Amino acid sequence: MKIAETIQEVREQVKEWKKQGLSVGLVPTMGYLHEGHKSLIDRAVKENDKVVISVFVNPMQFGPKEDLASYPRDFKRDSALCENAGAALVFHPQPEEMYHEDFSSFVDMSTLTGGLCGKSRPIHFRGVCTVVSKLFNIVMPDKAYFGQKDAQQLAVIRHMVSDLNFGIEIVGCPIIREEDGLAKSSRNTYLNEKERKAALILSKSLQKGKALIDAGEEDVEKIKQTITEKLESEPLAKIDYVEVVDWNTLEPVEKVEGPVLVAIAVYIGKTRLIDNFIQE
Ligand code: AMP
Numbered sequence: 001m002k003i004a005e006t007i008q009e010v011r012e013q014v015k016e017w018k019k020q021g022l023s024v025g026l027v028p029t030m031g032y033l034h035e036g037h038k039s040l041i042d043r044a045v046k047e048n049d050k051v052v053i054s055v056f057v058n059p060m061q062f063g064p065k066e067d068l069a070s071y072p073r074d075f076k077r078d079s080a081l082c083e084n085a086g087a088a089l090v091f092h093p094q095p096e097e098m099y100h101e102d103f104s105s106f107v108d109m110s111t112l113t114g115g116l117c118g119k120s121r122p123i124h125f126r127g128v129c130t131v132v133s134k135l136f137n138i139v140m141p142d143k144a145y146f147g148q149k150d151a152q153q154l155a156v157i158r159h160m161v162s163d164l165n166f167g168i169e170i171v172g173c174p175i176i177r178e179e180d181g182l183a184k185s186s187r188n189t190y191l192n193e194k195e196r197k198a199a200l201i202l203s204k205s206l207q208k209g210k211a212l213i214d215a216g217e218e219d220v221e222k223i224k225q226t227i228t229e230k231l232e233s234e235p236l237a238k239i240d241y242v243e244v245v246d247w248n249t250l251e252p253v254e255k256v257e258g259p260v261l262v263a264i265a266v267y268i269g270k271t272r273l274i275d276n277f278i279q280e
Helices: 008-020 035-047 075-087 124-139 150-165 184-192 192-198 202-212 220-232
Strands: 002-004 024-029 050-055 089-091 144-149 167-173 238-244 260-268 271-279
Touching: 002 008, 002 035, 008 024, 008 050, 008 089, 008 124, 024 035, 024 124, 024 220, 035 050, 035 075, 035 124, 035 144, 035 167, 050 075, 050 124, 075 089, 075 124, 124 150, 150 260, 150 271, 167 220, 202 220, 202 260, 202 271, 220 238, 220 260
Parallel strands: 002 089, 024 050, 024 144, 050 089, 144 167
Antiparallel strands: 238 260, 260 271
């Protein structure tokens, strides 16, 4: 497996593969890889001749008060995981390689990004869309893999690819969880023992909401109330949002009719965690 730190190295390698008629899959990540990332890599390895993993903590998608500096990093472990999983190339650029001094072009979406995580993280999706566009232009993959863990991100990327005609197939992958139900996340490492236990309230409250919908409840206010009450039963949890939105437009709905995304963001201590489910 090759490790590239420059855009030119990636371009040259991909050009070589394309000349040989090989298909290329891309898995964009911020590193500190876990089983959730691995499920994306495994799928990409199955579906493509060559797989590129990007490991880049993208400064542009972090707000000024967010955890850019403390975001966990362990590139040695990440590259070993990628190699064992069968990746062909890991792209690990420094921020200066991605953003030169006079960088001034952005990809900004006027729909889909205002609600949910976009509300409390106003510049986040501009950073995500910009870096993912750059990665798409650098790697020019046939397919790119994103987790449903970040459901709004998945919807935003699909929309961006359609708007800007990237010609890349976006593959959405299911949420991978710890045995007790907590969605795997690089940010789970921030949790101390007490907080780790308290964090279970996210998946538990969503399970309660799902059970209600499965039993036939269509009233979104009632569903949100049930989830909110369960979350509030945990003293360490502070709700950022509990939302039920149309899975295609991400607009709030009043009734569960078509496919909906039920999504929550909750602080456990200082750590902001997200979780969701899609009701088809
Ligand atoms: P990140 O490194 O957090 O930016 O995540 C990189 C990709 O892995 C994104 O597409 C995430 O949605 C996906 N991902 C992260 N955690 C999980 C998980 N628990 N299950 C499935 N995909 C995940």
